Amino acid sequence: MNVCIAGAAGDGIRGAGVILGKIFCKLGYSVFVYQEYQSRIRGGHNASVVRASEREINSHGYYYDALICLRDYVFEKHVERLRGVLVCDSSFNLEHDRKVEFPITETVKKLNLPDISRNIAAISVFCKSFGIEAEVVESVIRESLGKAGERNLEVVRAVYENLDITVGQVRRVGERKELVSGAKAIAEGMLDAGLKFYYAYPMTPATPILHILAADNRCVALQPESEIAAIMMAIGSAFGGERAAVGTSGGGFALMSESISLAGMAEIPVLIILAQRSGPSTGMATFTAQQDLYFALNPAHGEFPLIVASPLTIEDSYRLAGELLNLSWKFQTPAILLTEKHITESYTTAKLGGVVKKEVEIFREKSSEIFKRYEITESGVSPYASPPALVKANSNEHDEYGFATDDAEIATEMYAKRMRKEEKIAKVVANLEPYIEIKNGKDWIVTWGSNFGAVKEVAEELGFSVAAVRFMRPLFLPKISGEVFCVECNYTGLLARLLEAEGLEVKRILRWDGRPFTPEEIRREVERWAE
Amino acid sequence: MGRISWCPGCGNFAILRAFEKASQRVIKEGYDIAISSGIGCHGKISDYLNLPSFHVIHGRVPPFLTGLKLANPNLIVVGFSGDGDGLNEGVEHFVHAARRNTDITIILHNNGVFGLTTGQVTATSPKGWKSKSTPYGNPEYPINACQLMLASGATFVARVFTGEQKRMAEIFYRAMKHKGFSFVEVLQPCMSFNNFWDLRKEVFWVEKAESVYEAMRKCEDARACGIFYTEEKETYEDVVWRSMF
Ligand SMILES: Cc1ncc(C[n+]2csc(CCOP(=O)(O)OP(=O)(O)O)c2C)c(N)n1
Ligand code: SF4
Ligand SMILES: [Mg+2]
Numbered sequence: 001m002n003v004c005i006a007g008a009a010g011d012g013i014r015g016a017g018v019i020l021g022k023i024f025c026k027l028g029y030s031v032f033v034y035q036e037y038q039s040r041i042r043g044g045h046n047a048s049v050v051r052a053s054e055r056e057i058n059s060h061g062y063y064y065d066a067l068i069c070l071r072d073y074v075f076e077k078h079v080e081r082l083r084g085v086l087v088c089d090s091s092f093n094l095e096h097d098r099k100v101e102f103p104i105t106e107t108v109k110k111l112n113l114p115d116i117s118r119n120i121a122a123i124s125v126f127c128k129s130f131g132i133e134a135e136v137v138e139s140v141i142r143e144s145l146g147k148a149g150e151r152n153l154e155v156v157r158a159v160y161e162n163l164d165i166t167v168g169q170v171r172r173v174g175e176r177k178e179l180v181s182g183a184k185a186i187a188e189g190m191l192d193a194g195l196k197f198y199y200a201y202p203m204t205p206a207t208p209i210l211h212i213l214a215a216d217n218r219c220v221a222l223q224p225e226s227e228i229a230a231i232m233m234a235i236g237s238a239f240g241g242e243r244a245a246v247g248t249s250g251g252g253f254a255l256m257s258e259s260i261s262l263a264g265m266a267e268i269p270v271l272i273i274l275a276q277r278s279g280p281s282t283g284m285a286t287f288t289a290q291q292d293l294y295f296a297l298n299p300a301h302g303e304f305p306l307i308v309a310s311p312l313t314i315e316d317s318y319r320l321a322g323e324l325l326n327l328s329w330k331f332q333t334p335a336i337l338l339t340e341k342h343i344t345e346s347y348t349t350a351k352l353g354g355v356v357k358k359e360v361e362i363f364r365e366k367s368s369e370i371f372k373r374y375e376i377t378e379s380g381v382s383p384y385a386s387p388p389a390l391v392k393a394n395s396n397e398h399d400e401y402g403f404a405t406d407d408a409e410i411a412t413e414m415y416a417k418r419m420r421k422e423e424k425i426a427k428v429v430a431n432l433e434p435y436i437e438i439k440n441g442k443d444w445i446v447t448w449g450s451n452f453g454a455v456k457e458v459a460e461e462l463g464f465s466v467a468a469v470r471f472m473r474p475l476f477l478p479k480i481s482g483e484v485f486c487v488e489c490n491y492t493g494l495l496a497r498l499l500e501a502e503g504l505e506v507k508r509i510l511r512w513d514g515r516p517f518t519p520e521e522i523r524r525e526v527e528r529w530a531e
Numbered sequence: 532m533g534r535i536s537w538c539p540g541c542g543n544f545a546i547l548r549a550f551e552k553a554s555q556r557v558i559k560e561g562y563d564i565a566i567s568s569g570i571g572c573h574g575k576i577s578d579y580l581n582l583p584s585f586h587v588i589h590g591r592v593p594p595f596l597t598g599l600k601l602a603n604p605n606l607i608v609v610g611f612s613g614d615g616d617g618l619n620e621g622v623e624h625f626v627h628a629a630r631r632n633t634d635i636t637i638i639l640h641n642n643g644v645f646g647l648t649t650g651q652v653t654a655t656s657p658k659g660w661k662s663k664s665t666p667y668g669n670p671e672y673p674i675n676a677c678q679l680m681l682a683s684g685a686t687f688v689a690r691v692f693t694g695e696q697k698r699m700a701e702i703f704y705r706a707m708k709h710k711g712f713s714f715v716e717v718l719q720p721c722m723s724f725n726n727f728w729d730l731r732k733e734v735f736w737v738e739k740a741e742s743v744y745e746a747m748r749k750c751e752d753a754r755a756c757g758i759f760y761t762e763e764k765e766t767y768e769d770v771v772w773r774s775m776f
Contacts, residue, residue, distance in 0.1 A: 197601065217775050220601065225627040229594035232587070232624075236598025239585055240606075244598065262588050366563065370581075387583035387599075387606055388563035394577070394586045395570070403533045403578050404586065 001170070002061035003126065005119070006047040006078055007070030009040050012119035015144075016068075017048025020123050021179050021347055022140045023132065024052035028174030032453070033347035034060040034516065039204070039285040045074055054173050058313045058348060058453025062520035065168075066130075068122050069094070070104075085167050087126050100129045100165055107158050113151055120152045124159035131169040134160045180350050182314045182343035183208035186273060187216070189321030190245055194357035195219050195271075197237040197244035199230035204285050205341035206247040206275040227252035231259040234270045238263075239393060241362045241386030243325060247273035250292050251282070257300045260334050264304025266393040267374070267382070267418065269328040269335075273321070276340045278514040287514025288341035290449050290489040296338045297473050305380075305421040307335040307429070308473040312436065312452035315350040317343050320470065322355030323432060329360045330428075331381060331421050338472060340489070342450040342516040363389050370401045376413055380420030426474040434476035438466040443483035445526070446506075448472075448495050450516060451487045457519040462526060469495060477502055485509055485529070487522060533578030542693035542719030543572060546611075546640060547579055549696045553703035554582065557607060564707070565599060566609045567592050569616035571647045572721075573640035576611050590621025593628035596635040597767070604768050607707050609636045615645045618654035618674055629683035629712045631767035636687075636706045636713040639676055642721035650724035662724075677750035677759060680714040681743050687713035689758040690750060693720065694731035702758060711766050718756075730754060 003020065007013045014035050021033040029052035037046040049060040065084040069075050072092040079096070088094055090101040102125045108117045120141065127137050137156050141149050180188075187209050190198070198221040200210040213221035224230045227248050234244035248256065253274050263270045276292045278284040296308050307327050311317035321337050328335035363371060363385040371391040375382040382400075385391035392402030397411050405411065438456065441463040447455045448469045459466045464485070467478035477499060485507045486496040493508040500506055509525040511517065537543045554564055566582050568574040570589040577584035587595050592610035600608050617625055617639055628635060644662065645651040651664035655676065659668040680688050687709040691699040699717065706713035720728045737757045740746035746760035 197598065199598070220771060220775060222601075222771065224594060224597075225623055228591065229597075229624055229627070232591045232594035233598030233601070235587075236585075236595040236600075237602040238598075239595075240599045240602025242602040244602075258588055259591065266585070387565035387603065390581070390583055392577065392584050392586075395588050396586060402584075404575070 001053070001065045002049065002051045002063060003066045003068065004047055004049045004064045004078055004081070005068040005070070005122070006045070006074040007119070008042070009038060009044050009046050010042040010116070011046065011070045012116045013037070013046040013048050013070070016119035016123055017050050018179065018347060019120070019140055019144055020050045020126070022144060023127065023136055024050065025177040025179045025349055026136050026140055027132070027170065027172045028176060029053060029349075030056045030177065031179060031347070031349045032057050032060050033179070034342070035345050036515070037286050045077065047074070047078070057457070059457065059517075059519060062518040066126060068126055070118055070122055085129070087122060087129070098167065100125060100167060102159065102163055108155060111154050111158065113155060117152055117155050121155045121159055124156045125163060128160050128163050129165050129167045131166055177349040178351065179347050180314060180352060181208065181347045182317050182339065182345065184212055185314045185318035185350060185352055186321040186337065186339070186344065187212045188352050189318040189355050190271065190325055191216070191218050192355035192357065193322035193325040194243045195245055195325060196242040197234065198222075198247070199224055199233045199244065200247045201227045201230050201252055203249045203252045205277050205344045206249055206273055208344060209247045209273060227255040228259060231256040231270065231272070235259060235263055235268050238268045238270055239386060241364060243269070243329065245271035245273065245325065247275065249275050249277050250279050250295065253292070253295070253299070261300035261302050261304065262395050263334040264300070264302065264306065264418070265395055267332040268393070269332050271321070271325045271328050272334060272336045274336055274338050275344045276338070278512070284514045286341070288450070288489060288516050289512065289514060290340060290494070291512070292338065293472065293494040296336050299336065304418060305331060305333040305425060306473055307331070307333065307425060308338055309471045310338040310449050310469070311343060312449065312468050312470060314343055314346065314348045315352070316470070318350070318352045319355060326358040327425070327428070330358065331425055332384060333421060340450050346450070360384060362386055365389055372400050373402050374398060374400045374414060374417070376400060376417050378420070379424050380417050381424070422474065429471050429474050430476065432471065434471035434474070435467055435469045435478050437478055440465050444480045445485045445487060446478070446480070446495065446499060447487040451489065454517045454519045454522055455487050458522045458526065462523065480504070483507070485526060487517060489516065532581060533575070535579055536575065537572060538722050540722040541572070542642065542717070542721070543576065543640065545693040545696050545699065546638070546717055546719060547576055549699040550580065550638070550703055552700040553707065554580070556704050557707050562607050563605065564607045564609060566611065567595050567599070568611040569613060569621070571613035571616050571640075571645070573611050573613040574616070590616050590619070591624065592617070593621070593624040593633070593635065593637065597628060597633050600633065600635055600768055601771065604772070607636070609638065609707060611638050611640065613646070614639065614641045614643060614653040614655045614676070618676060622654070625680065626683045629680050629685040629714065632684060632686055632711045632764050634710055634712070634766040634768055636715070638703065639714070639716045640719045641676060641716050642719045642725055643727070644721050644725040646721050646724060675751065675753065676716045677714070678747055681746050681750070681760060684712070685714045686711035686762040686764050687758070688746065688750070688760045689714070690716040690718065690756045692718045692731060692734045692756055694728070694734070705758065709761060711762070711764055
């Protein structure tokens with residue numbers, strides 16, 4: 001079942017999507033919630049698409065089984081996708097053959113509740129007409145809104161008492177599930193891997209991670225003056241021996257460039273969450289994209305070891321965020337979690353767990369001798385130390401003690417020592433599922449990031465095998481043959497070009513309109529190639 | 532330690548010696564110090580001090596120290612920055628670190644020039660000054676670093692001259708012991724590109740002011756030296772940590 005709730009900014013569309021998602025979760029469904037909203041605080045057009053299924057899903061759908069309109073003017077934008085019931089205020093003059101109307105605005109007014117409660121009223125209308133018990137709706141509202149939401153329960157009751165239409169039957173199908181956002185999953189992954197400091201300058205779509213961590217006292221989350229300050233603070237905390245991360249989108253990531261190179265040179269672990277949105281420049285700030293793959297792979301000047309991975313689902317973003325923080329500390333080099341708005345700001349049913357902090361040794365004692373922080377080792381990894389230990393770090397090329405040098409011999413060795421870490425990283429990553437393969441047939445659909453959910457469904461239906469790349473650096477490409485499609489949210493086919501470099505012939509399925517793929521759209525594109 | 536590569540007669544030597552003295556005093560009292568420096572001739576001081584250090588990138592000393600201090604509040608953290616480093620490239624960080632009253636000490640090596648890149652104007656070079664990048668004279672007005680820091684909320688603001696090592700050491704010591712954001716501007720002649728050693732005859736010392744406004748007036752003359760202002764105020768770290776637990 002795929003339900004869209006649409007209205008204006010300020011109507012509480014996003015919150016309504018989450019609440020409806022939780023209602024389905026409570027009934028035991030697997031749920032995915034896509035949030036489409038504009039970069040404005042009031043007016044305009046926002047939508048929340050809630051999909052529920054008895055199978056495990058990681059995408060929303062294109063066609064709606066129900067459309068809930070909180071404004072009359074948004075109907076027109078969505079009617080083409082509507083294949084079922086329209087839920088709206090009885091005062092709207094909307095033409096549709098299957099309609100459930102209710103005096104939503106009037107009811108909310110009569111109860112003396114703020115306008116925003118219309119969202120709860122509308123959900124209640126939907127739930128009642130689809131046979132969901134009032135208790136389920138009430139308990140979700142109580143859990144989600146707490147005391148502040150108490151009065152909304154009156155709206156639910158008013159709707160349940162006065163509406164007597166049944167257009168469908170949503171049954172309970174299993175045990176209650178948990179609904180989490182990508183931002184929450186990423187935050188939890190980092191925390192489970194020992195995160196102590198998170199620094200971020202607000203930038204959509206990474207901002208919710210800051211909000212979540214700021215409210216959580218397992219770590220310190222701060223908002224500095226800029227992205228440059230954010231990553232320099234993280235480097236400071238890591239030099240002090242504590243795990244730190246930063247989060248941003250393309251523009252802020254650009255500002256971090258010089259400091260990422262510093263972390264590479266001084267061998268300081270730092271995790272950077274790069275949540276992509278549509279560019280270039282400010283682009284469409286609240287819309288998803290996969291345009292920054294090469295930027296993440298080559299973020300700064302000079303050569304240095306770097307780990308880049310891109311999660312396929314919200315649950316995967318939990319695992320990879322934790323994995324990357326651990327790897328960054330194991331190898332003392334920056335790591336980038338390359339993700340998207342469609343992960344960070346979407347919601348799904350997921351069980352978060354399994355990430356653990358992998359301890360590394362940190363020398364912290366005072367001594368009269370300078371710590372050999374950059375000892376030349378075979379693996380390239382040297383012992384780590386933090387003040388008050390007598391440890392010296394440097395942005396300049398340096399000797400084993402951290403003193404600046406331009407000696408040719410030392411430079412040759414030290415540079416090679418750092419770079420040797422890449423071989424070790426590759427060995428470890430090879431065992432961490434650098435890509436996922438699902439064999440369904442001889443032809444392939446390849447993808448990365450959040451498209452995975454939609455691709456997987458289509459591939460199963462059409463009998464294609466799926467290859468989804470998780471680690472981008474070091475990069476392991478699946479060994480594939482036959483007909484190859486590549487699905488991405490960008491113009492040139494960034495992953496497709498990497499596949500072509502391996503000698504494959506690739507058919508691109510691309511979009512760069514800021515909207516994520518649904519299974520129906522991918523299917524249409526695959527079929528169009530066949531014509 | 533690293534082998535010193537500053538030009539003979541460079542004011543950085545006096546800063547180095549004075550800081551050695553001050554830091555030894557602080558360490559004797561049982562404290563641990565960690566330092567950081569920016570990019571420029573001044574930045575090399577990290578290699579010349581027998582202390583934990585991080586020679587970071589151009590202009591970014593204050594946020595680095597903020598992150599370090601948060602991670603280990605027991606450290607006394609000190610940053611060395613240049614007029615180019617701290618007032619051109621990274622001036623926003625100075626303002627915000629002062630505003631937060633982060634418990635760090637910043638020592639500004641103000642030689643009025645980009646030394647390491649061989650002599651261009653900085654934000655503190657006088658108007659009309661002819662440098663390599665301003666052969667017809669500097670078209671810009673200089674900034675008064677102490678005034679900027681006072682306006683930003685720094686709780687310890689001082690200026691010294693490299694000609695007076697003893698007083699400099701004393702002020703460094705007090706700056707480190709001050710709880711909150713401490714700022715010490717050091718007038719430091721550059722032998723190669725901006726030799727204002729003669730200024731030593733004109734430097735005069737003033738007493739501490741009672742208010743920020745009075746301090747602003749006292750440090751207006753770029754030759755005035757002394758501790759202009761101190762204030763006890765809650766530090767950033769204290770507020771952040773308190774909100775956590
Ligand atoms: C981002 C960046 N831009 C430019 C430089 C080049 N650079 C090196 S030192 C310097 C100026 C240093 O001037 P100042 O901070 O006054 O230090 P001084 O050498 O005078 O002590 C510049 C611009 C750099 N290292 N990094
Ligand atoms: S160029 Fe100037 S500041 Fe740099 S070392 Fe020489 S004298 Fe000192
Ligand atoms: Mg200078």
